[in-house]
Amino acid sequence: MMLMEEYKISEEIYQASLVTSSESFSISDDIFEEADTLTVEELQQEVLASYKFSGRYWIWKMGSSVFYKNKNWQKMFLANEMQMEAPGFKYFKSYSSLVDFQKEYKCQNPGSRGIDSRPIAYNAFANSLRRGDVIIACASNSTIVAWGIVESDYFYRPTRKAGKHYRNVTWIKMDMPFIFTDKPQILYMLQKEETHLLKETLVSKTYQQLTNVYPFGFVDKGYEMKIPFESRKKSSRFYF
Numbered sequence: 001m002m003l004m005e006e007y008k009i010s011e012e013i014y015q016a017s018l019v020t021s022s023e024s025f026s027i028s029d030d031i032f033e034e035a036d037t038l039t040v041e042e043l044q045q046e047v048l049a050s051y052k053f054s055g056r057y058w059i060w061k062m063g064s065s066v067f068y069k070n071k072n073w074q075k076m077f078l079a080n081e082m083q084m085e086a087p088g089f090k091y092f093k094s095y096s097s098l099v100d101f102q103k104e105y106k107c108q109n110p111g112s113r114g115i116d117s118r119p120i121a122y123n124a125f126a127n128s129l130r131r132g133d134v135i136i137a138c139a140s141n142s143t144i145v146a147w148g149i150v151e152s153d154y155f156y157r158p159t160r161k162a163g164k165h166y167r168n169v170t171w172i173k174m175d176m177p178f179i180f181t182d183k184p185q186i187l188y189m190l191q192k193e194e195t196h197l198l199k200e201t202l203v204s205k206t207y208q209q210l211t212n213v214y215p216f217g218f219v220d221k222g223y224e225m226k227i228p229f230e231s232r233k234k235s236s237r238f239y240f
Contacts, residue, residue, distance in 0.1 A: 053149065053199055054132030057190045058124075059180060067139040072162070077146065077171050082135060083163035084125045084187075086118070091156045092126035092165060121187035125165065126154045128189070134202070135169055136180075144176040147202050174205055 066085065067073045076083050086092075088108035095101050101119035105112070129135075129150055137146045152168035180194055190198075 051149070051199065051203060052132055053134055054130055055195075056130065056133045057195050057198055058129070058133060058135050059138065059183075059188055059190060060135050061138045061140075061186045063140075063186065067145070073137075073139075073145070076163070077173070079163075080151075080168055080170055081163065081166045082125075082137075082148065082150070082169040083166040084122060085162070086122055086165055089122065089165070091158075092122055092154060093156075095123070095126075098123045117185050120185055122165075124187050124189075125167070129154070129167065134199075136202075137171075138178060140178075142178050144174060144178055146171050146173050148172060174202070176205055 060082070062073060072083075089104060092101075095104065098119060101123050102115060105115055105119045105122075109115075131150055131152065133150045135148045135150060136144055137148065139145045148169040148171040150167055150169055155166050155168075157164055157166070180190060
């Protein structure tokens with residue numbers, strides 16, 4: 001059996017451990033020099049390119065019942081899921097058309113006004129969403145609380161008490177006024193004319209509100225971004 005005294009590390013590693021803290025970043029001089037010479041426009045393009053969007057954007061008006069009730073939205077956000085509550089419904093893929101969704105909704109919710117919006121949402125959730133689509137989540141018609149990228153196909157887990165119908169979505173919180181065409185549906189795709197520069201808008205607003213989300217360890221300080229490490233040669237700052 002090897003004794004504690006028999007463990008050895010190199011002198012180089014030992015010396016490095018004396019000056020390296022948990023907040024230190026070590027990168028090669030080549031990588032540092034490349035990052036240091038990036039223009040603001042190049043850096044913005046690098047950030048945008050890191051997000052893989054399909055080019056399709058959906059509005060999801062979850063409503064106050066989902067947003068506030070039993071912290072449903074918070075649970076969804078932490079689980080990286082978009083859940084579509086549909087009491088009484090079976091596996092969405094078992095309904096062959098929108099008409100079938102509407103018939104089932106009438107059966108489960110007689111007299112409900114949701115017949116004009118919810119079956120459409122269920123059908124779109126199961127059959128129209130694609131990986132890479134962007135979901136813009138709204139707590140009400142006037143407030144956007146998050147956006148996310150669809151990462152999976154539609155799943156159905158009947159053993160769950162809530163959230164039986166879901167997709168995996170990478171959510172990013174944000175606070176933004178609702179600026180899009182308002183429709184009575186609770187899940188609908190934006191028209192192309194409303195998506196011009198939308199990717200840039202979502203990403204830039206996210207970085208204005210969150211910290212420590214930039215590549216290469218950049219940290220947001222308002223509009224100032226700085227690299228949280230020092231080179232042996234020099235330190236650097238980038239500004240938007």
